[in-house]
Amino acid sequence: MFRNSKEAKTMSENIHHNQHEVEHADGMIDGISSLPDGVLHHMLSLLPTKDVVRTSAVSKRWKNLWASVPNLDFDDTLLYASEVDHIHSPESTSFMNFVERILRFRDTSKIEKFRLSCRVCFNSSRISSWISSAIMYNVRELDLCIFADDSSVIPQSLFDCKSLVILKIEMDCVLVFPPRVSFPCLKTLHLSLVTFADDDSIGKFFASCLVLEDLVLLDCDCINLKNLTISSWTLKRLTIDDIPVYEPNGCKIKIDAKNLKYLKYTGYLPNEISLSNAPSLVEASIHIPILNGRQKEVACRAVDLLKGLQNVVFLRVSNCTMECLIFAGSMLARFPVFPKLTHLVLTMEIGDYTFGAFMDLFNFCPTLQSINLSEGFDQCIELGENDSVWSPVPICISRHLKTLTFKNFHANDSEICFLKCILKYALVLEKMDIWWCTARPRDKKERDVMKELEMIKRCSTACVITFP
Amino acid sequence: MTSSKTIVLRSSDGATFEVDEAVALHSLMIKHRIETGGADSTTIDVPEVTGNTLSKVIEYCKKHVEAPNSDDLKSFDTDFVKVDQAVLCHLAKASYYMNIKGLLDLSSKTIADMFKGKTVEQIRETFHIKNDFTPEEEEELRKENSWNLFV
Numbered sequence: 324m325f326r327n328s329k330e331a332k333t334m335s336e337n338i339h340h341n342q343h344e345v346e347h348a349d350g351m352i353d354g355i356s357s358l359p360d361g362v363l364h365h366m367l368s369l370l371p372t373k374d375v376v377r378t379s380a381v382s383k384r385w386k387n388l389w390a391s392v393p394n395l396d397f398d399d400t401l402l403y404a405s406e407v408d409h410i411h412s413p414e415s416t417s418f419m420n421f422v423e424r425i426l427r428f429r430d431t432s433k434i435e436k437f438r439l440s441c442r443v444c445f446n447s448s449r450i451s452s453w454i455s456s457a458i459m460y461n462v463r464e465l466d467l468c469i470f471a472d473d474s475s476v477i478p479q480s481l482f483d484c485k486s487l488v489i490l491k492i493e494m495d496c497v498l499v500f501p502p503r504v505s506f507p508c509l510k511t512l513h514l515s516l517v518t519f520a521d522d523d524s525i526g527k528f529f530a531s532c533l534v535l536e537d538l539v540l541l542d543c544d545c546i547n548l549k550n551l552t553i554s555s556w557t558l559k560r561l562t563i564d565d566i567p568v569y570e571p572n573g574c575k576i577k578i579d580a581k582n583l584k585y586l587k588y589t590g591y592l593p594n595e596i597s598l599s600n601a602p603s604l605v606e607a608s609i610h611i612p613i614l615n616g617r618q619k620e621v622a623c624r625a626v627d628l629l630k631g632l633q634n635v636v637f638l639r640v641s642n643c644t645m646e647c648l649i650f651a652g653s654m655l656a657r658f659p660v661f662p663k664l665t666h667l668v669l670t671m672e673i674g675d676y677t678f679g680a681f682m683d684l685f686n687f688c689p690t691l692q693s694i695n696l697s698e699g700f701d702q703c704i705e706l707g708e709n710d711s712v713w714s715p716v717p718i719c720i721s722r723h724l725k726t727l728t729f730k731n732f733h734a735n736d737s738e739i740c741f742l743k744c745i746l747k748y749a750l751v752l753e754k755m756d757i758w759w760c761t762a763r764p765r766d767k768k769e770r771d772v773m774k775e776l777e778m779i780k781r782c783s784t785a786c787v788i789t790f791p
Numbered sequence: 792m793t794s795s796k797t798i799v800l801r802s803s804d805g806a807t808f809e810v811d812e813a814v815a816l817h818s819l820m821i822k823h824r825i826e827t828g829g830a831d832s833t834t835i836d837v838p839e840v841t842g843n844t845l846s847k848v849i850e851y852c853k854k855h856v857e858a859p860n861s862d863d864l865k866s867f868d869t870d871f872v873k874v875d876q877a878v879l880c881h882l883a884k885a886s887y888y889m890n891i892k893g894l895l896d897l898s899s900k901t902i903a904d905m906f907k908g909k910t911v912e913q914i915r916e917t918f919h920i921k922n923d924f925t926p927e928e929e930e931e932l933r934k935e936n937s938w939n940l941f942v
Contacts, residue, residue: 351919354880355902362887365895369903380911380932383923 356384360391368394368436372425390430395457397422398440415444423449426456434460440468447476454478464489474498474517482506492517497547500524504531511537518544522551529553536560542567545574545594554579565590569614578631586632591617592624598631607632608639610670613646622650630659639668644684645677658687665692672731674701678712685717692725699731699738699760706737708744716748724749730758734772746781755788798825799834800849806842807834810849817852819890839888844881847871851894872901876918 355363367375367388372395378385399418422439437457441450450469455478457465463486469476473496481487482504490506492498493515500520509532519525525548529535535555539562545551551574553561558580566589574594578586583601587608598604609632611625625647632638638661647658667688673681673696685691727745732738745752757776763769769790776788798815800808815835816822824835837845854867861867872879879898886894905917915922924932 352877353919353921354877355918356920358880358884359887362883362895362899365887366883366899366903369900370906374906374908377911378906378914381914381922382920385920 356382360388363388364392367392371396371398373421376421376425387430389425390428393431393433393435394438395425395434395436396438397425397453398438399442399444400440418444419446419449422453426453429460432460434462436464436466437462438466442468442470445469445471447471450476451478455480458484458486461486463487466491468493468515470494471496491515493541500528504528506532506535508534510534513539513541514543515541516543518546519548519551522548526552526554529555533557538562540564544568545572545576548574550575550577551594552577552579556581558583560585562587563590563596564588565593568593569617571617571620588628592621592628595624596628598628601631602634604632604635606637607635609644610639610641611646612641618646619650622647626658630657633659633661634663635661636663637666637668638664639670641670645673645680649677649680660687660689662689664688665690666695667691667693668695668697670697672698672701673704675704678704678706682712682717685719688719690723691719692723693728694724694726695728695730697728697730699729699733700741702733702735704737706740708740713744713748720745721748721750724752726754726756727752728756728758731760732757733760733762734764734768739772739775742776743779746779746783746786748782749786750782752781752783752786755786757788757790759790797833800845801834801836802840802842802845803838804842806845808845808849810853811856814849814852814856817856817891818848819892820888823890837885837889840885841881844878844885847878847882848885848889848891848894852891855893868897872897 358366367378375389375392379387379389397418399415434457437454437460439450439453450471454465454467454476458478458480462484465481465484465487466489467477471494474494477492479501482501485505485507487506488508489511490509491511491513493513495516496518497520498514498517504527512532512535529538532555534557536557537560538553538555538558541562541564553576559582561578561580561583564587569591570593572593576594576596578596578598579600580598581600582603583598584603585606586598586601586604588596589610591614592611609625609628611621614621625644629644629647669681724745727742727749729738729742742755742757745755759769764772773788773790796812797809798812798821800810800815800821802808812825816825821835821837828835840848851871854864858864872882874882879901882894883898883902886892886898906914909917914920922929
């Protein structure tokens with residue numbers, strides 16, 4: 324670019340000269356005003372719109388920046404503070420006028436991201452017009468949280484939006500779609516709290532998202548559904564979160580996603596979920612807490628879900644898996660084997676009640692290389708070296724296990740016994756990482772424990788024990 | 792032409808820095824220059840950035856390219872932006888020109904956080920911005936913004 328360093332130097336002198344940094348009497352420089360528009364827009368797009376608009380009064384340089392900031396973020400949370408009748412209060416009207424004025428005085432033809440949260444202030448036709456404006460500005464990312472009675476507040480033009488890449492809707496009502504839906508560019512879809520209307524329309528809706536890659540369903544209500552098929556050629560990530568729903572529902576959810584790589588499920592399985600076609604699934608995170616009164620039913624549904632995870636390589640599980648093994652009873656014969664599973668993370672404390680099941684689990688993971696007990700053991704657990712769980716030693720522990728991570732370590736007898744057994748039997752163990760619990764003991768005790776563990780006779784001489 | 796393992800970056804004030812190609816490619820601007828450049832693409836000029844800033848930018852890129860999964864990446868980032876305003880602004884500008892998204896996001900967010908919840912006067916004080924409106928202009932602004940709850 325420069326033929327010699329002299330040219331480079333002249334160029335740099337010019338740049339400094341043009342920087343027009345204002346130096347004040349007290350020697351403090353206003354560096355920020357001399358940043359290029361692009362940087363300031365990027366910075367302003369990280370602020371809620373009310374803060375952005377405030378900058379227009381700072382100085383001449385800032386006066387018109389706000390009108391072309393690519394992102395808009397309107398949140399009526401500030402209205403919560405007042406105790407008055409929100410729907411008709413003057414604050415509510417001011418908020419609505421504020422949004423309209425900003426949309427009217429846009430300096431540019433595009434909006435990158437539009438976020439609207441209306442939990443308090445509500446006027447269906449005005450909100451609908453704001454969303455329409457955003458769509459006319461070719462919005463790329465739309466994030467709506469609207470506490471409305473019905474979904475008519477969403478303009479029809481949304482369902483035909485050619486520019487939309489990310490759509491997030493949080494609405495506690497029945498979501499009704501128009502007969503024709505078209506999302507040619509939509510890659511990410513998050514639906515929260517919505518109630519689906521019927522099998523047909525929701526099936527058509529998912530089918531019209533031709534390039535969908537990431538789908539998140541949070542607390543969605545399937546009460547009107549009998550058979551829901553989520554069918555997508557392009558879907559890579561699916562997250563379903565059902566946590567507040569305890570009552571079983573009759574809906575069968577089938578996932579037909581040839582390219583699905585990641586599945587996360589959290590809840591009590593009120594609906595039956597099964598993966599009818601997910602050969603590419605590599606990573607799964609399944610968290611099903613214990614639900615008193617429905618254990619066996621949930622365990623059976625969990626086994627069906629786990630069956631679809633056969634090719635998984637990374638698996639994070641919690642209580643459910645242990646419960647499945649305890650309650651599934653005769654279904655145990657149908658418990659899936661995970662032939663490719665190499666990394667297992669357990670996200671809850673193992674107790675006396677679940678330790679047997681935990682050890683049984685290893686019979687279903689023949690090639691397991693890494694175990695992470697991210698919550699360690701329950702403090703009341705009682706283990707001994709001659710417990711029956713160690714005869715025979717699960718194959719994966721003796722032949723494949725390379726890494727063991729043990730967190731929430733209290734250095735009590737059972738924990739040390741467990742670690743002793745692992746060291747005794749794991750032929751190819753390379754690393755054992757032990758993380759102290761929050762109440763870390765004082766240095767001397769810590770050193771004593773570390774010494775004790777170092778002294779244990781180990782089957783794999785290459786094994787290194789670390790205390791990160 | 793064999794692919795070079797190191798690239799030399801030259802700042803506006805002539806300082807040169809030799810970096811691994813992989814680290815340099817963290818800047819999409821440099822990546823583009825290398826891909827469209829000719830035989831000279833082993834030395835790349837970055838005239839928008841001074842030596843001091845470029846050295847910090849390189850430090851950021853090195854960490855993020857060499858140890859992207861390390862546990863201390865978050866604390867590295869937090870400490871990285873614990874600098875005075877002038878340096879922070881230079882980092883933001885450099886990351887914008889050099890097209891380094893992570894650093895632009897990091898420095899922008901740090902500056903943005905300094906705006907949150909402040910009144911106009913407080914913003915001026917924090918960033919040493921001179922109020923260059925005349926009293927008449929200010930009055931005009933106040934009238935125009937009477938609809939605005941937030942000024």
